[in-house]
Amino acid sequence: MYYIYIWFNIDTNEIFYVGLGTGDRRFQIRQRNNLFKKYYGQNKCAVRLIKSGLQEEDARKLERVLIEELNPCCNMTKGGERTNGKKISKSLTGKTHTDEHRMNVSDAIRKWHQEKIRNSKQIIVLDKDRNIIKTFEAKYLLGEWLHNEFRYGKHARSAQRMADKYFNNKALFDKRFYFENKC
The missing domain is CATH 3.40.1440.10 (GIY-YIG endonuclease)
Known part of the structure; x- marks a missing residue:
């Protein structure tokens, strides 16, 4: 059945x-x-x-x-x-979406990103010598950067999870980066 x-x-x-x-x-x-x-x-x-x-x-x-x-x-x-x-x-498939549907999806994704940023702390990426390389408004953006630029993880979320273990401690991530939350 x-x-x-x-x-x-x-x-x-x-x-x-x-x-x-x-x-x-x-x-x-x-x-x-x-x-x-x-x-x-x-x-x-x-x-x-x-x-x-x-x-x-x-x-x-x-x-x-x-x-x-x-x-x-x-x-x-x-x-x-x-x-x-x-x-x-x-x-x-022959499936098409209306302009209204595409606009609604786009608006929903934009609102989702804005909400994620509002609820996040700023992230700082430092090199081995503790010089600032890059800053991000949210952790998920760090995951996207690590995945897209350096191919960490199968996708952005898995790259972010890999980096999560290294926040605010003295260990280097892949002998390249330190990560800190900006208060």
Whole structure:
């Protein structure tokens, strides 16, 4: 038996993914597309079961209908396909977003960044001789810099977590940097 589930943003209640599954599929994070993983990594998210006990064909039809109605931003296809784990090119989906939707997403991302900065302490990056190299308004910006400039971590958040261990102590990060919170 199959079920339909949705992933949604806890803060905004935005449904960003509609899926079909069996077993514990709805709880899995690793086997997701990059849009899903990025959204999930940047927001507080939860999963909700919509309907269970469905035959496969009924589940696939319902998935297609919900994706069409809700237009979730992280679904890569129109739903109902038997992909069996194969990656599907976004260019093949035929999905387009309205200008209003793009503007709303852009505004939400901008507000999210502004909130992160308001709730953060300034970060100072020092070289081995304790000279200031760079300053950041928030820790997440440090993670982006470390990842983009030096390829630390699989993504910006993992680079930030690597650096977190080195704040306000005497140890060098990768024999290159010291990090301090500016008070």
